[in-house]
Every structure is written in C-alpha cells, then in structure tokens.
Amino acid sequence: MVLWLKILWAALTPVLSTVVLSALLVHAPVQALGAEPQRDYLVFGFLPILSSEKLVRRFSPLVEYLSAELDVDIRMETAPDFAEFVRRTRDEKRYDILFTAPHLYYLANRVSHYRALVRVDKPGMKAVIVAPLSGGVGSVEDLRGRRLATTGPLALSTLLVKNLLLSSGVDPDRDLTLVATPSHNANLLSSYQGATDASALMLPVYRRMRPDIIDTMKIIAETPSVPHIPIAVAPWVDVPTASRLRATLLGMADTERGRALLQQLDWPGFAPTQDSEYDALQWITDQLVVD
Amino acid sequence: MLVSPLRSLRVRLIVSVVVIEIVMLSLLVWSNMGVIRQAHADRLWDTATSMLEQIATTSGGHLIEVDYATLEEYLRNIADHDELSYLMVLDRDDRPVVTLGELPDVNWPEKDSQPLEVTDGVLDISRDIRIGGQLMGQVRMGFSLELMNRAIDSARVRSIAIAATEITLTILATVFIGVHLTRRLGLLANAAQRVGAGDYEVAVPTEVRDEVGMTATAFNHMVAEVSQRTRHLEESLARERVIEETSIDGMVTYDADGRILSVNPAMQQLFGYSERELLGAKTSMLLAPVSAGKDAGEDFSSSACWTQTTGTQREVTGRRKDGSCFPLELYIGHVAINDEPLFAATLHDITERKQAEHECHNLLEGNRFLIHKSLAVQEEERRHLARELHDELGQCMTAIQADAEIIHEQSKRKDTKVATSAEAILNVSSRMYDVVHTMMQRLRPSVLDDLGLVAALEEEVEAWQARHPDIDCSFVKSGELMGLGERVNISLYRIVQESLTNIAKHAGATQVKLNLASRQQAVLLDIEDNGRGMDINKPGRGLGLIGMRERIEALDGTLTVNATPGRGVSIHVNIPLVLETPV
Numbered sequence: 001m002v003l004w005l006k007i008l009w010a011a012l013t014p015v016l017s018t019v020v021l022s023a024l025l026v027h028a029p030v031q032a033l034g035a036e037p038q039r040d041y042l043v044f045g046f047l048p049i050l051s052s053e054k055l056v057r058r059f060s061p062l063v064e065y066l067s068a069e070l071d072v073d074i075r076m077e078t079a080p081d082f083a084e085f086v087r088r089t090r091d092e093k094r095y096d097i098l099f100t101a102p103h104l105y106y107l108a109n110r111v112s113h114y115r116a117l118v119r120v121d122k123p124g125m126k127a128v129i130v131a132p133l134s135g136g137v138g139s140v141e142d143l144r145g146r147r148l149a150t151t152g153p154l155a156l157s158t159l160l161v162k163n164l165l166l167s168s169g170v171d172p173d174r175d176l177t178l179v180a181t182p183s184h185n186a187n188l189l190s191s192y193q194g195a196t197d198a199s200a201l202m203l204p205v206y207r208r209m210r211p212d213i214i215d216t217m218k219i220i221a222e223t224p225s226v227p228h229i230p231i232a233v234a235p236w237v238d239v240p241t242a243s244r245l246r247a248t249l250l251g252m253a254d255t256e257r258g259r260a261l262l263q264q265l266d267w268p269g270f271a272p273t274q275d276s277e278y279d280a281l282q283w284i285t286d287q288l289v290v291d
Numbered sequence: 292m293l294v295s296p297l298r299s300l301r302v303r304l305i306v307s308v309v310v311i312e313i314v315m316l317s318l319l320v321w322s323n324m325g326v327i328r329q330a331h332a333d334r335l336w337d338t339a340t341s342m343l344e345q346i347a348t349t350s351g352g353h354l355i356e357v358d359y360a361t362l363e364e365y366l367r368n369i370a371d372h373d374e375l376s377y378l379m380v381l382d383r384d385d386r387p388v389v390t391l392g393e394l395p396d397v398n399w400p401e402k403d404s405q406p407l408e409v410t411d412g413v414l415d416i417s418r419d420i421r422i423g424g425q426l427m428g429q430v431r432m433g434f435s436l437e438l439m440n441r442a443i444d445s446a447r448v449r450s451i452a453i454a455a456t457e458i459t460l461t462i463l464a465t466v467f468i469g470v471h472l473t474r475r476l477g478l479l480a481n482a483a484q485r486v487g488a489g490d491y492e493v494a495v496p497t498e499v500r501d502e503v504g505m506t507a508t509a510f511n512h513m514v515a516e517v518s519q520r521t522r523h524l525e526e527s528l529a530r531e532r533v534i535e536e537t538s539i540d541g542m543v544t545y546d547a548d549g550r551i552l553s554v555n556p557a558m559q560q561l562f563g564y565s566e567r568e569l570l571g572a573k574t575s576m577l578l579a580p581v582s583a584g585k586d587a588g589e590d591f592s593s594s595a596c597w598t599q600t601t602g603t604q605r606e607v608t609g610r611r612k613d614g615s616c617f618p619l620e621l622y623i624g625h626v627a628i629n630d631e632p633l634f635a636a637t638l639h640d641i642t643e644r645k646q647a648e649h650e651c652h653n654l655l656e657g658n659r660f661l662i663h664k665s666l667a668v669q670e671e672e673r674r675h676l677a678r679e680l681h682d683e684l685g686q687c688m689t690a691i692q693a694d695a696e697i698i699h700e701q702s703k704r705k706d707t708k709v710a711t712s713a714e715a716i717l718n719v720s721s722r723m724y725d726v727v728h729t730m731m732q733r734l735r736p737s738v739l740d741d742l743g744l745v746a747a748l749e750e751e752v753e754a755w756q757a758r759h760p761d762i763d764c765s766f767v768k769s770g771e772l773m774g775l776g777e778r779v780n781i782s783l784y785r786i787v788q789e790s791l792t793n794i795a796k797h798a799g800a801t802q803v804k805l806n807l808a809s810r811q812q813a814v815l816l817d818i819e820d821n822g823r824g825m826d827i828n829k830p831g832r833g834l835g836l837i838g839m840r841e842r843i844e845a846l847d848g849t850l851t852v853n854a855t856p857g858r859g860v861s862i863h864v865n866i867p868l869v870l871e872t873p874v
C-alpha cells in the first residue's frame with residue numbers, strides 16, 4: 001500500500017508541479033509589469049499563522065522596533081487566510097517586507113522575486129502530529145479512519161505532515177479525514193476538546209501553547225526539518241533600505257531592547273540567509289495549488 | 292345654623308384637596324418627564340456606546356487583515372438599528388473604509404457626550420480601533436434622536452392625560468366624599484347644639500362604621516354619660532341642699548377676699564342676718580374681734596384668717612347682728628375651682644357646751660376644795676388623835692408603869708405572885724406604849740412638828756430602811772427646806788410615806804433614791820426606784836397615786852409619774868412656794 005502510494009506520488013508530482021508552476025508563471029509577467037506601490041510607508045506582511053489579535057501582540061513590538069531603528073513608518077498587515085496572503089503577495093504587491101512560511105517564501109521568491117534578508121537563527125522547523133493522551137492514538141498507523149486537524153491546505157505543517165503520512169504508508173486523502181482549521185490554536189484545541197483525534201502543527205507553535213493543554217497531549221510523529229522562517233523584502237524596496245533592515249535584524253541581539261524583543265519572540269536572533277537555502281522546499285511548493 | 296361658603300368645611304375640604312392634587316400631580320408629571328427623558332437618553336447612550344464598543348473591538352482584526360469586504364458585511368449585520376443614522380470605519384490614515392447610512396453634511400461634528408445635550412438631532416460618537424494596543428483605525432457613529440424624542444413626547448402626552456384623568460376623578464371623589472362626610476358632621480353638630488341646650492334625648496345615626504360613624508357612636512355614649520352624670524349631680528346637689536337647709540350648723544362659702552358667696556338657712560338663725568345681707572358681705576363681720584393680750588389667739592374678725600387657717604377646728608366668738616357674742620366652733624376648708632380658691636366654713640354654736648364645761652369646771656373646783664378640806668380635816672384629826680394619845684393615853688401608860696414598878700419593887704421580897712403580876716403589867720404596858728407610839732408616828736410624826744420636814748423624812752426613811760434592809764434607800768436634800776409650811780410639809784411627807792409603802796409592797800426594787808430640793812420659788816421632790824415598774828395606763832391602779840395627785844394639785848403643784856414595765860418608777864413633784872394661808 002505504502003509502496004503503491006509512493007509510486008503514485010512520484011508519478012503525480014511532475015504533473016502537479018507543472019500545473020502549479022504554470023499557474024505561477026502565468027501570473028509572473030503581470031506582476032513584473034505591474035506598477036510599484038506609491039506610499040510613504042512600508043507594509044510588513046505577516047502570514048496569518050495566528051489569530052489577528054495574537055499576531056499583533058506577538059509581532060507589533062518587532063515592527064515598532066524596526067520602524068524606530070530605520071526611522072521609517074512600517075505598518076503591520078496580515079490577511080484573512082493563507083491563500084489570500086499568498087494572493088496579495090503575488091498579485092497586489094502589497095507587502096514591502098514579508099514574514100511568511102518557508103515554503104511560501106520559496107514561492108514568493110520564485111514568482112514575485114522577493115529576496116530573503118535573514119532567517120530566524122534556529123535549527124530547521126519541524127511539524128508534529130500530536131494526540132490526546134487518552135485518545136487511543138499512539139502512532140501514525142492509529143490515525144487510519146480518524147480525523148486529523150490541520151491548519152489549512154497551504155500551511156507548511158499540513159504539507160509536511162501529509163508527506164510524512166505518505167512516507168508512512170498512510171494516504172492522507174483516503175485513509176483519514178483532514179479537518180482544516182483557521183489557525184494553529186484552533187487546530188490544537190480541536191483535538192484537545194475531542195472534535196478531532198489528532199492535530200498536525202509546527203513544533204515551535206505547539207511548544208508555545210498553554211502548558212495545561214500540552215500536558216494532556218503527546219507527540220506521536222515528527223516530520224523532517226525545513227529551514228526556518230525568513231524575512232524578505234520586495235524587489236521594489238531599494239537596496240539601502242534593505243541593507244539597513246538586514247543589518248538591524250542581524251544586530252538585534254546586540255541591543256538591550258532587541259534582546260528583550262527576541263526573548264519575547266522566543267527566538268535567539270536572526271542569521272544571514274540566502275535564497276538558495278530554501279531551494280530544498282521545492283518539492284513542497286510543487287504540491288501547492290493557488291488560485 | 293347656616294355656614295358661610297368661605298368657612299364651610301365642605302368647600303374648604305374640596306378646594307384644598309383639588310389644589311393639592313393639581314400641585315402634586317403637576318410635580319409628579321414634571322418629575323416623571325425628567326426621569327423619562329433621562330431614561331431614554333441613558334438607554335440611547337447605552338445602546339450607542341455598546342454598539343461602538345462592540346464594533347471597535349471586533350473591527351481591528353478585519354482592519355489589520357485589510358479585509359474590508361468582510362468588515363462591511365459584518366457591520367451591515369450588526370448595524371441594523373432604527374436609531375443608527377450613520378456608521379463609518381476609518382483606517383489608520385483616516386480614510387473611510389466602510390461607510391453606512393447618511394453621513395452628516397457638515398464637517399465631522401464634535402463628539403457628543405450626552406444625548407440630552409445634542410442640538411443637531413444626531414448623537415455623534417467615535418472610538419479608536421485598536422488591536423493588541425496598536426491603533427488600527429477609528430469608528431464613528433451617529434444616532435438619530437428622533438425616535439427618542441417621539442417616545443418622550445408620547446410619554447409626556449400619556450402622563451398629562453393620566454394626570455388630567457386623575458384630577459377629574461379626584462375632584463368627583465372629593466366632592467362626593469366631602470358632601471357625604473360633612474352631611475353627617477352637620478348632623479353631629481346639630482346634635483351637639485341640642486345637647487348644649489340640655490336635650491339629652493338626642494341621638495345621631497351610627498349605621499356606617501367609618502370614622503364619622505365611630506365618632507357618632509362615641510358622641511351618643513358621651514351624651515348618655517353626660518345625661519347620667521348630670522342626673523347624679525342633680526341628685527347629689529339635692530341631697531347636699533337638704534343637708535345644708537336642715538343643718539343646725541351654719542355653712543358659708545366665700546372667695547379669697549372673704550366675700551360670702553352662699554349661706555344656708557342656719558346662718559340666718561345663728562347670726563340674725565337675712566340671706567340678702569349675708570351674700571356679698573365680708574366673713575369678718577361674723578366674728579367678734581379678739582382682744583389684745585398675751586393669750587389672744589388668731590383674730591378671725593380679719594379676712595386673712597378666714598383664708599389662711601384651713602383644715603383645723605377652732606373655737607371663736609361669733610357676733611350676731613344685734614352685737615351679742617356667742618362661742619362658735621369654726622372649721623374652714625377650701626377647694627380650687629378653675630384655679631380660683633373657694634372656701635367653705637362650718638360654724639357650730641357651742642354656747643350650751645361651753646355652759647356645761649363651765650358648770651363642770653365649777654363642780655371640779657368645788658370637789659377639789661372639798662378634797663383639800665377633807666385632807667386638812669383628816670390631818671387635823673390625826674394630829675389631834677396623836678396628841679390625845681400622847682397626852683392622855685401616854686400619861687396613863689406612864690402612870691401605870693410607875694405604879695407597877697412600885698408594886699414590883701414592894702412585893703418582890705414579900706409576895707412573889709404580886710411581883711410577877713406587877714412585872715407582867717410592866718411588860719404589857721411597855722408593849723402598849725410602843726404600839727401607841729407607833730400609831731402616833733403614823734398619825735402624825737411629832738418630829739415633823741418639832742424638827743421639820745427634813746428630820747421627819749430622815750426618820751421615816753431610816754425606819755423604812757430598818758424594816759427593809761435588802762433595799763438600798765438614799766435620801767438627798769438640798770436648798771432651804773425650812774419654813775415650807777404645814778400644807779407642803781405634810782403633803783410631801785405623805786407622798787414619801789405612800790411611795791415607800793408602794794415600793795415595799797409592789798416594786799421588788801433593790802435601790803430607791805429620794806431627792807428633795809428647793810429651787811427658785813418651788814420645792815422639788817423626786818422618788819425613783821429600779822423595780823419592775825408598772826403600766827400607768829392600765830386601769831385598776833390603787834388610790835394612792837390619785838391621793839398623791841390630789842394633794843399636790845391642791846397646792847397648785849404638779850405630780851408626774853414616769854413608769855415603764857421593767858424599768859422602775861419615777862415620781863416628780865413640783866410645788867410652787869407661796870405664802871401659807873390658813874385652811
């Protein structure tokens with residue numbers, strides 16, 4: 001069965017990649033030809049990995065810090081969902097600065113020519129499958145016929161876990177039911193409250209959840225790691241501004257206020273990165289279907 | 292009796308209630324309108340601020356997501372409110388992102404803080420939209436006051452209509468109740484007037500058991516009570532009148548000035564005045580003035596004594612119209628009527644009693660004179676008898692003893708029988724002499740005549756002590772005791788003699804003290820013993836004390852006996868010293 005799926009996946013991957021990349025490439029000239037946004041401030045777009053309230057609380061200090069350090073008005077924005085965020089990134093040239101998932105950055109880089117300045121200075125990111133201790137799910141195999149909560153089809157965790165399931169011989173589209181939730185919080189709460197049997201989410205996000213919830217859950221599987229979240233700038237952002245932004249981010253750990261911010265974000269700091277670091281995520285973006 | 296409409300209780304009651312009702316209801320409507328206006332304003336303010344708060348809280352997410360379509364859809368759903376005039380959400384650059392309703396024509400109006408202070412008919416409010424403390428935009432809302440004002444106007448009309456209805460009903464009810472109440476109060480007033488005129492047969496209806504009915508019941512009870520008390524009072528007055536008219540004692544009432552207010556018929560008979568002459572006259576004319584002197588008492592011929600000497604019975608001298616006087620017994624009492632004192636006096640003619648007392652006194656004086664005479668005669672007889680015994684019988688006994696001695700001397704060598712008889716005669720005559728001597732001492736101690744009172748008493752005490760050696764008897768004398776006179780000497784001697792006899796017979800005493808002294812025109816004799824005493828009030832005492840008292844009183848002296856059972860007896864004699872007058 002697993003072998004059959006792998007064969008099927010290997011056969012379909014080129015087809016899917018072709019479809020996705022075709023779609024992206026169709027739009028690419030439009031973007032390349034589009035006019036650059038005319039505004040006297042920079043828009044820092046954040047992938048809606050959390051609810052709006054939590055997203056603002058978590059990242060608005062970072063935005064304010066950068067705005068103060070660069071002496072540029074930087075405004076925080078997000079989108080109702082991942083797909084809309086990708087669409088705005090791609091079609092509307094909405095975000096001057098981009099905070100998005102690694103696989104979506106790969107897409108933005110390839111399609112909209114965003115360029116990564118830094119990444120979170122942490123080892124690679126992993127997705128995990130967690131289940132309630134009393135739920136009877138102890139392994140991937142136990143997920144057959146059950147309900148697995150995900151953070152939408154475009155989420156990195158979803159894609160990583162689907163790949164993990166396939167590699168474990170479990171067809172995510174047939175052997176179990178994937179239940180899309182609007183955020184990581186909702187994802188974990190659904191299995192915690194018994195609406196689903198397990199949750200698929202990013203490990204760092206899981207570790208920041210409430211301790212009383214984590215204490216009742218267990219990790220039943222982990223995916224391979226991928227490069228951490230990058231911060232990128234749009235191609236229309238001038239090089240001096242981008243350089244100052246990169247330097248500010250890399251030097252955050254050197255200032256007291258920066259260290260406090262990094263501690264609040266639970267990040268050690270930012271590290272230099274290159275676009276090539278994210279090439280390894282092509283296999284994931286090949287699976288994406290974005291309208 | 293007709294009552295002026297202005298003074299009519301009915302008219303005043305109705306007018307007062309109506310005026311009060313109108314004033315109170317006006318105040319109530321005015322107050323209610325204020326409350327209603329404030330309540331509507333508070334309700335609108337609460338609604339507006341609640342919606343504003345809700346939109347400001349929930350719109351932040353949409354703004355940061357730049358999801359204006361969803362925001363507008365959301366706002367359209369929750370903004371479906373009749374009073375909402377407009378709703379506008381602006382982004383961080385004050386650019387409208389969602390606009391609902393009709394925006395104000397003028398520039399953005401001043402923010403209102405109280406619906407009742409709004410002048411343009413729209414309550415304008417606004418609030419910043421923040422998420423995570425970050426400013427995301429602003430929401431502005433306008434609420435029309437039209438509905439609120441319509442509700443207030445409607446409430447005002449309803450309140451005024453209710454107040455007008457209530458005033459009308461109150462007027463009708465007040466008129467009805469007023470007429471009903473005052474009609475029955477009128478019946479009560481008429482009945483009270485008839486009672487005042489002396490008609491106690493009147494009764495008012497009491498069918499309705501309300502306050503007026505209860506008052507009517509109480510009134511009927513009161514009339515019955517007054518009727519009964521009046522009857523009793525009349526009966527009582529009739530009885531007292533009979534007593535006054537038939538009394539032989541004079542009865543008179545008078546005021547604080549001593550002016551006679553009423554008299555009974557006996558007064559006319561006692562004093563000879565007619566009733567007309569007495570009424571209004573001064574009470575002082577009824578009594579004779581008291582002549583000045585050491586023993587003069589209160590002068591009841593003055594008005595002051597008639598009003599100051601109450602509650603006691605006194606003997607006074609009445610004076611008739613013809614000027615003749617007669618003894619009276621006067622008793623004055625008083626009572627306060629309406630804070631004004633009213634005096635009443637009873638005058639009892641004691642002429643007959645005084646005459647009887649005078650006769651009795653004369654008899655007593657005669658009796659006492661006879662007693663004195665009897666005692667004097669007795670003493671004189673005793674003295675005569677003692678003298679006769681001494682002079683005659685004593686001489687004879689002496690002669691017999693002398694003859695018997697001679698016979699005894701002559702015959703004791705010749706005839707022993709004769710000598711024995713002579714000796715027997717000597718013994719018998721000697722014993723007879725002693726008896727006679729004792730009798731003489733009892734009848735009249737010769738020493739009293741020979742050596743005086745002190746020597747006689749010392750001899751008597753010595754002889755008594757010899758007869759009663761167990762009793763310690765002492766005799767102390769002081770002062771000049773010679774020449775007290777025969778009557779004083781014999782009286783004191785007899786008192787001592789009687790007292791010692793009584794002590795020996797009844798007292799059981801162990802100690803007797805006699806003290807005789809002469810002090811400032813008086814001679815004092817005290818006799819005390821420590822015996823068992825006696826109850827001097829107990830009837831049946833002997834005649835000894837009576838005799839002693841008669842003797843002393845015959846000398847114008849006093850004899851006082853103090854005796855208590857168990858604590859001995861003491862007798863104190865005080866005799867004033869005057870020149871001895873022959874009896």
